[in-house]
Amino acid sequence: MTRFVIRRILGLLFVLFGVTIMTFALAQLVPADPVAAALGSNARDDQIEAYRKQLGLDQPAPVRYVIYMKNLLQGDLGASIRTRRPVMDDLIDYLPATIELSLAAMTIALLVGVPIGVFSALHRNSWVDVVARISAMAFGSMPIFYIGLLALGFFWRQLQWLPGPGRLDATMQPPQRITGLFTFDAAVTGNWPVFWNASAHLILPGLILALFSTAVLLRMTRSSMLEILGQDYIRTARAKGLNERNVLYRHAFKNALPPILTTTGIVFGSLLSGAVLTETIFNWPGLGRYATTSVTTLDYPAVLGVTLVAATIYPLVNTLIDISYTAVDPRVRID
Amino acid sequence: MLTFTVAAVVEKAAVEPNMGSDFGNAWLNDNSAPGPYVLNNWDRSVSVTLDANPNYWGGTPAPLKRVILQNIPESANRQAAVETGDADLAQDLGPEQVAALEGNPDLTLDKVLSTLLVYTSVNATMPPFDNPDARQALRYAINYDNIMTLLGGNAELVQEIIPISFAGHTGKNPFTQDIAKAKELLAKAGVAEGTKVPFTVATATAPGGVDWATIAASIRADLAQVGLEGEIQQMQQSELLTKYRAQELPMLLMNWGPDFPDPDGNGTPFANYDAKSLAWRNSWNDPQAIELSKAAAAELDVDKRNEMYAQLSEYVQNNGPFAMLYQPTRVYAVRNNIDGFVYDPNDTPTVSLWMISKK
Missing domain, CATH: 3.10.105.10 (Dipeptide-binding Protein; Domain 3)
Incomplete structure (x- = not known):
């Protein structure tokens, strides 16, 4: 186990090193000047040159890369050209919003997708199965910007059942910061009005973001369950008189889990690296929005920072999933 | 210069001790208090919360206890916010939003000129x-x-x-x-x-x-x-x-x-x-x-x-x-409970917040 984790971490470092080189090289290829972009169309040439010098961007690219790596090893991601703050500070501001939204979406996807998937497999071609499959197809292929605006228009503007965009009502102050996850921080500090408000704000974007993941998980659960239910050992289990519950949970579902876990890992990883459209429509100050603004303003220290975070999250989630296999399937040894 | 958006007056005695290496830029991000309102909180790319300045030097104190400037990038959402009353004032509405809001009895539309x-x-x-x-x-x-x-x-x-x-x-x-x-x-x-x-x-x-x-x-x-x-x-x-x-x-x-x-x-x-x-x-x-x-x-x-x-x-x-x-031009939607809406293209923000009161 320890050896496995160490190997994975070494692999991760290698990936991150590659990411820095790639992103740095790509930034050189963009035929525009980030400094001029940051200062706007009215800036004079001498002002641009002065800011360029201040940012150290007057040095040649290889020199800047070495400086960047030196700082990175000390945990310094450099300063954003656009926000003029350390990229690390920006990430600490934006990442928790994305984590909170992804957790909400993932919870919804797991609670809805997996049980319905199991039910669909057990009652194949029943009306529940047909409805589930059709809605999975429909919701899974619905464009988020469309259904997101529609949902806001209906539940917020018309019915006024749910709050509008944003993480909190404008009149509410964020809870005292512990993790940056509003619901968690509010619950821990006993700030219940903020807790309920933040939870209500999570419902719509969480649901919208969960649509695709739910569809994927539902289909994966269904097909994996169907495959296992057709195996000889299930027939044997039934033949030896085991009750259906034991057949389902101890024999079928447990064996159907590994592909579901893998899918969960992939889906969760992609949610965490930022859901740009959902974040834009719901005014969610997360990583996806930070990344898009950074890219359009050529703020490459920020882009590098976001890329590094995304490149860390993916292998990290997958490692956790790999470890969880051992709990599900005793045949799997990860050493 | 001081009449326009590029600069603002700061109190030398307050800023000088906090100059740091950037002429107080970072410090001012969290400690701006030159007028009737003071900065309470700046949640980047989300909102700016301003509170009435208890030590305002200008005589008449701020008419509102708190002003919240919210950043809502989707213009359809800005429209919805001012329709539902979540916002009292919405700026930069597009032609579609203007068409949808025209005739709404809860608000008036103000068309103003930019300097662009x-x-x-x-x-x-x-x-x-x-x-x-x-x-x-x-x-x-x-x-x-x-x-x-x-x-x-x-x-x-x-x-x-x-x-x-x-x-x-x-x-x-x-x-x-x-x-x-x-x-x-x-x-x-x-x-x-x-x-x-x-x-x-x-x-x-x-x-x-x-x-x-x-x-x-x-x-x-x-x-x-x-x-x-x-x-x-x-x-x-x-x-x-x-x-x-x-x-x-x-x-x-x-x-x-x-x-x-x-x-x-x-x-x-x-x-x-x-x-x-x-x-x-x-x-x-x-x-x-x-x-x-x-x-x-x-x-x-x-x-x-x-x-x-x-x-x-x-x-x-x-x-x-x-x-x-x-x-x-820019179109503002102003809900009826707002008094004293004045647009000033030479100001940041372009709405003179200190003149606004609520009925």
């Missing part, structure tokens, strides 16, 4: 627009009515370099589409039928709420009518600016906002090549325009100065590399 000017320009050293007649032909080729229709009332037609509400603005819009005249001028300039013109536009939305590409498509159709082939090339605004600054673009679509509310804020950039601003970016080096802009800027007699700017405007209008298109 949107223009298309050509490089004065690259053929075919190195010839003044070809540049004049461009101004006669454009269908200004069509552009105004596209903007759905979110703009005023302005064909001069000084915006409405500025001293020196003449209100003269001499150009309407005249295909025959444009063709005649192009023939006089010796421009062959079917000449290709690379035409660069930014992605995203132009001031006034219409995509840059939509306006460009309209102009391209006009060019086709006079025998020019506009080749539209879209790029990020930052990339466009880099090329523009390097004098590399034969034709483009852009906007300009003056640095300060004086005709010189536009006169020098549009006319003075040596200022290395717009005239320079379009490689338009015209001694007469340079002299006029310098003289007008230095003139102390108000009437004489306005007269000089009118002269400069007219000169650039007919000789320069620009076809000025419009001055965008």
Whole structure:
């Protein structure tokens, strides 16, 4: 186990090193000047040159890369050209919003997708199965910007059942910061009005973001369950008189889990690296929005920072999933 | 300088001890308190919360306890926020939002002028627009009515370099589409039928709420009518600016906002090549325009100065590399419980918050 984790971490470092080189090289290829972009169309040439010098961007690219790596090893991601703050500070501001939204979406996807998937497999071609499959197809292929605006228009503007965009009502102050996850921080500090408000704000974007993941998980659960239910050992289990519950949970579902876990890992990883459209429509100050603004303003220290975070999250989630296999399937040894 | 958005007065005694290495920039991000309201919280890209300043030096205290400026990027969501009453005031509503909100009894719509000017320009050293007649032909080729229709009332037609509400603005819009005249001028300039013109536009939305590409498509159709082939090339605004600054673009679509509310804020950039601003970016080096802009800027007699700017405007209008298109307006939705809404284009934010009270 320890050896496995160490190997994975070494692999991760290698990936991150590659990411820095790639992103740095790509930034050189963009035929525009980030400094001029940051200062706007009215800036004079001498002002641009002065800011360029201040940012150290007057040095040649290889020199800047070495400086960047030196700082990175000390945990310094450099300063954003656009926000003029350390990229690390920006990430600490934006990442928790994305984590909170992804957790909400993932919870919804797991609670809805997996049980319905199991039910669909057990009652194949029943009306529940047909409805589930059709809605999975429909919701899974619905464009988020469309259904997101529609949902806001209906539940917020018309019915006024749910709050509008944003993480909190404008009149509410964020809870005292512990993790940056509003619901968690509010619950821990006993700030219940903020807790309920933040939870209500999570419902719509969480649901919208969960649509695709739910569809994927539902289909994966269904097909994996169907495959296992057709195996000889299930027939044997039934033949030896085991009750259906034991057949389902101890024999079928447990064996159907590994592909579901893998899918969960992939889906969760992609949610965490930022859901740009959902974040834009719901005014969610997360990583996806930070990344898009950074890219359009050529703020490459920020882009590098976001890329590094995304490149860390993916292998990290997958490692956790790999470890969880051992709990599900005793045949799997990860050493 | 202090009348405009580029600077604000700070208290020396407060800022000096907190200067750090950046002249207090970082400190001021969290500690700004110069007026009737003080900064309570700045949640980046989400909201700015302002509280009434208990130590305000100006006499009358702030009429509201708290003002929250929320950043809502989707204009449909801004519309919904002011409809539901989640917001008392919404700014920058697009033509669709205006149509939806018109007749709503809970609010009024206020249309105000920005200080921006949107223009298309050509490089004065690259053929075919190195010839003044070809540049004049461009101004006669454009269908200004069509552009105004596209903007759905979110703009005023302005064909001069000084915006409405500025001293020196003449209100003269001499150009309407005249295909025959444009063709005649192009023939006089010796421009062959079917000449290709690379035409660069930014992605995203132009001031006034219409995509840059939509306006460009309209102009391209006009060019086709006079025998020019506009080749539209879209790029990020930052990339466009880099090329523009390097004098590399034969034709483009852009906007300009003056640095300060004086005709010189536009006169020098549009006319003075040596200022290395717009005239320079379009490689338009015209001694007469340079002299006029310098003289007008230095003139102390108000009437004489306005007269000089009118002269400069007219000169650039007919000789320069620009076809000025419009001055965008901005639409505010103000709910009925708001009193004292005043728009001030020279302020940041552009709404005078200290004058607003709630019924």
